[in-house]
Amino acid sequence: MIAVDGISKTYGARHALEPTTIAFSPGETTVLIGPSGCGKSTMLRIIMGLITPDTGRVLLDLGPGAGSDAGPVEMTRLSANSLRHAMGYVIQDGGLFPHLTAEHNVTLLARYLERDENQIRDRVKALADLTQLPAALLRRYPTELSGGQRQRVGLMRSLMLDPPILVLDEPLGALDPITRYELQGQLKGIFAQLKKTVILVTHDMGEAIYFGAEIVLMRDGRVAQRGTPGDLLERPAEPFVSEFIRAQRSPLPQLLPEG
Amino acid sequence: MARNRLFLILALALFIAQPGTVSAQQSTLTVGSKRFTESYILGAIITRAAAAAGEAKVQYKQGLGNTGIVFAALKTGNIDVYPEYTGTIDQELLKNKTPSDLASLSRQLAPMGLAVGVPLGFNDTYALAMPEAKAKQLGIRTISDLAKHPDLKLGLDQEFLKRADGWPGLKKAYHLPFTNPEGLDHGLVYQAIGSGAIDVTDIYSTDAKIARYHLLVLEDNRQYFPAYDAVLLYRLDVPKRVPRTWAAIEKLKNRITATEMIKMNAAAELQGESFTAIAAQFLGRQKISAAGAGESTGFLHLLFGSDFWTLTKQHLFLVFASLLLGIIVGIPLGIAAERSPSLAQPILGFVGVLQTIPSLALLIFFLAALHRIGSIPAILALFLYSLLPIVRNTYSGLLDIPPSLRESAAALGLSSGARLRLIELPLAARSILAGVKTSAVINVGTATIAAFIGAGGYGERIVEGLALNRTDVLLAGALPAAALALIIQGAFDILDRWLIPAGLRIKGDR
Numbered sequence: 081m082i083a084v085d086g087i088s089k090t091y092g093a094r095h096a097l098e099p100t101t102i103a104f105s106p107g108e109t110t111v112l113i114g115p116s117g118c119g120k121s122t123m124l125r126i127i128m129g130l131i132t133p134d135t136g137r138v139l140l141d142l143g144p145g146a147g148s149d150a151g152p153v154e155m156t157r158l159s160a161n162s163l164r165h166a167m168g169y170v171i172q173d174g175g176l177f178p179h180l181t182a183e184h185n186v187t188l189l190a191r192y193l194e195r196d197e198n199q200i201r202d203r204v205k206a207l208a209d210l211t212q213l214p215a216a217l218l219r220r221y222p223t224e225l226s227g228g229q230r231q232r233v234g235l236m237r238s239l240m241l242d243p244p245i246l247v248l249d250e251p252l253g254a255l256d257p258i259t260r261y262e263l264q265g266q267l268k269g270i271f272a273q274l275k276k277t278v279i280l281v282t283h284d285m286g287e288a289i290y291f292g293a294e295i296v297l298m299r300d301g302r303v304a305q306r307g308t309p310g311d312l313l314e315r316p317a318e319p320f321v322s323e324f325i326r327a328q329r330s331p332l333p334q335l336l337p338e339g
Numbered sequence: 340m341a342r343n344r345l346f347l348i349l350a351l352a353l354f355i356a357q358p359g360t361v362s363a364q365q366s367t368l369t370v371g372s373k374r375f376t377e378s379y380i381l382g383a384i385i386t387r388a389a390a391a392a393g394e395a396k397v398q399y400k401q402g403l404g405n406t407g408i409v410f411a412a413l414k415t416g417n418i419d420v421y422p423e424y425t426g427t428i429d430q431e432l433l434k435n436k437t438p439s440d441l442a443s444l445s446r447q448l449a450p451m452g453l454a455v456g457v458p459l460g461f462n463d464t465y466a467l468a469m470p471e472a473k474a475k476q477l478g479i480r481t482i483s484d485l486a487k488h489p490d491l492k493l494g495l496d497q498e499f500l501k502r503a504d505g506w507p508g509l510k511k512a513y514h515l516p517f518t519n520p521e522g523l524d525h526g527l528v529y530q531a532i533g534s535g536a537i538d539v540t541d542i543y544s545t546d547a548k549i550a551r552y553h554l555l556v557l558e559d560n561r562q563y564f565p566a567y568d569a570v571l572l573y574r575l576d577v578p579k580r581v582p583r584t585w586a587a588i589e590k591l592k593n594r595i596t597a598t599e600m601i602k603m604n605a606a607a608e609l610q611g612e613s614f615t616a617i618a619a620q621f622l623g624r625q626k627i628s629a630a631g632a633g634e635s636t637g638f639l640h641l642l643f644g645s646d647f648w649t650l651t652k653q654h655l656f657l658v659f660a661s662l663l664l665g666i667i668v669g670i671p672l673g674i675a676a677e678r679s680p681s682l683a684q685p686i687l688g689f690v691g692v693l694q695t696i697p698s699l700a701l702l703i704f705f706l707a708a709l710h711r712i713g714s715i716p717a718i719l720a721l722f723l724y725s726l727l728p729i730v731r732n733t734y735s736g737l738l739d740i741p742p743s744l745r746e747s748a749a750a751l752g753l754s755s756g757a758r759l760r761l762i763e764l765p766l767a768a769r770s771i772l773a774g775v776k777t778s779a780v781i782n783v784g785t786a787t788i789a790a791f792i793g794a795g796g797y798g799e800r801i802v803e804g805l806a807l808n809r810t811d812v813l814l815a816g817a818l819p820a821a822a823l824a825l826i827i828q829g830a831f832d833i834l835d836r837w838l839i840p841a842g843l844r845i846k847g848d849r
Contacts, residue, residue, distance in 0.1 A: 164750055175750075221845055
């Protein structure tokens with residue numbers, strides 16, 4: 081479980097994030113959505129410990145077998161690196177290191193942590209199967225891969241240590257519609273199969289509804305509404321919710337026939 | 340990984356370039372000389388005579404610079420002996436007000452562990468000279484006559500201009516009206532007077548070009564200039580340390596007449612013979628390839644002369660030793676500047692200021708601070724020059740890493756040290772290597788200045804060419820230096836392939 085407790089962040093005079101408290105359920109996919117500048121990426125970065133919040137704290141309960149004793153651990157400068165080993169992180173376009181091959185991008189952390197070479201090899205193979213990445217592509221450098229392939233490699237990298245938490249920031253944002261559609265389907269399958277706690281940021285309502293049992297709609301650094309797609313459509317907490325959904329012009333009724 | 344490779348290459352280059360170390364068993368004698376033709380020749384004669392004794396390993400550090408530098412080298416034991424002139428020792432080095440004889444000079448030098456002796460047999464005094472035709476036209480015969488012609492343009496050797504026994508005293512003694520004589524290098528004064536750029540200059544009475552340029556040596560009618568008898572200035576321990584060698588050197592006593600010295604100067608400056616050839620001829624062992632003048636000094640012969648590889652090795656050693664230091668210090672400084680914004684300006688400002696110090700001034704500073712000549716002060720000076728490109732490129736290379744990649748590296752849970760080593764430095768490799776390349780190429784050029792303080796390298800030929808006013812000798816130093824700069828540039832371009840991660844060399848569509 082990830083508990084965000086009263087975090088806020090200000091850049092100069094701009095409130096990127098108002099004090100916010102929110103919990104993410106274990107084993108579920110939660111989608112953070114909202115217009116640009118609504119604070120969704122700031123929240124994600126604070127959860128990853130990449131930004132230190134002005135107030136509040138982030139608590140992570142990694143569950144049994146994650147190395148730490150049962151009980152939540154606070155994300156601090158000191159705990160950040162070990163906590164991040166339990167959190168996979170994927171950004172737009174994969175965030176791959178251009179000087180390393182796809183395979184070395186995937187295995188960088190495991191090698192740094194001096195994990196067993198045989199296990200690493202087996203894990204890479206399993207992940208390539210999972211993400212449907214042809215094994216031959218692993219020897220290529222990021223610039224030699226297509227956008228969709230880079231994103232698959234980025235996903236493999238985030239899953240390398242089999243973390244209980246997966247955090248994705250606009251993972252499909254840079255892809256063409258066809259690749260995007262194909263990867264959406266695969267991602268959803270992978271999430272369902274792996275039963276990880278997933279937080280996914282997007283600005284696309286169709287994608288949010290497709291992935292999320294839970295949707296958190298944000299506006300101006302605060303949570304406008306949290307609920308199922310049905311809640312947001314039928315019981316909007318404020319006019320902005322309906323406005324935002326309408327502005328997306330996505331074929332929502334077809335996706336949600338039973339409403 | 341890339342950094343390790345770079346160090347490996349540099350270490351290898353240093354190993355290859357390292358000057359041969361002198362065996363500790365055999366005693367050595369190091370002969371020095373100043374940076375003008377006569378001193379070069381006398382140094383070569385002493386070296387050859389000493390080596391013939393077969394007792395000690397004799398080294399010759401030629402053209403070390405002006406009196407101050409050579410004397411400092413002698414005092415600190417970097418050299419053991421060099422040719423000097425009694426007047427210079429008396430007035431310039433010991434600052435005596437009244438002339439002293441040889442015995443008195445030796446008494447005064449003894450506390451410094453030095454001695455003077457072995458008068459070579461000629462007096463090379465300072466004198467003023469001007470074109471014969473112009474002198475006749477103006478009716479000038481003596482130095483006193485100059486006072487009547489305040490419009491004459493004076494061009495004087497830099498050292499003469501400053502020395503107590505030079506221009507300041509002369510001006511006072513003769514009440515000369517000239518206020519701002521021009522300062523030139525002695526190697527250039529004849530050309531200047533020949534072209535009419537100056538009318539009067541100081542000369543050495545044994546200069547070879549007095550007759551050739553039809554100059555009249557003005558009479559020193561008030562006996563201002565003291566005697567400048569050529570003698571040897573040496574460390575007191577030399578005669579005891581290498582007795583047979585010293586005995587061979589002492590045989591040079593009264594062997595050289597003024598006429599002979601003028602002839603030898605002419606052989607170097609007008610016929611283009613090498614100092615070693617002149618020394619060999621003088622000592623009666625004419626075994627240097629050609630007896631006649633000129634033939635043996637075809638340009639290619641000069642360029643790839645016997646000293647070529649020694650100079651090349653010395654030059655490479657200077658360049659790579661200083662570059663290695665520059666990398667060891669510069670890359671961490673660049674990293675520190677990038678990590679801490681408050682350090683960035685001070686660090687970049689400091690290395691920037693270093694670059695603006697004139698190279699000769701920096702060399703002399705280290706020479707004075709370390710009390711030694713040769714490669715160590717030169718390497719330190721070159722090291723400071725190499726810092727700016729390395730620090731700046733490390734800094735900007737790291738700064739240019741896209742924030743998304745930094746974030747990805749941090750989000751993986753790599754420690755900051757591991758991020759630097761595995762991600763940031765490899766991503767900045769291209770920029771850092773470009774900085775190292777710039778430093779290396781700059782150092783090849785700047786290293787030529789190091790010859791002024793006896794560090795060797797191609798600069799030795801440039802300095803020599805300047806002293807002899809011989810363009811061919813100068814070019815024989817300047818051309819290999821330029822070629823070396825190009826070769827090093829090319830070598831770094833090849834290194835790029837090996838050192839820059841393959842993924843960064845692919846032209847992608849990103």
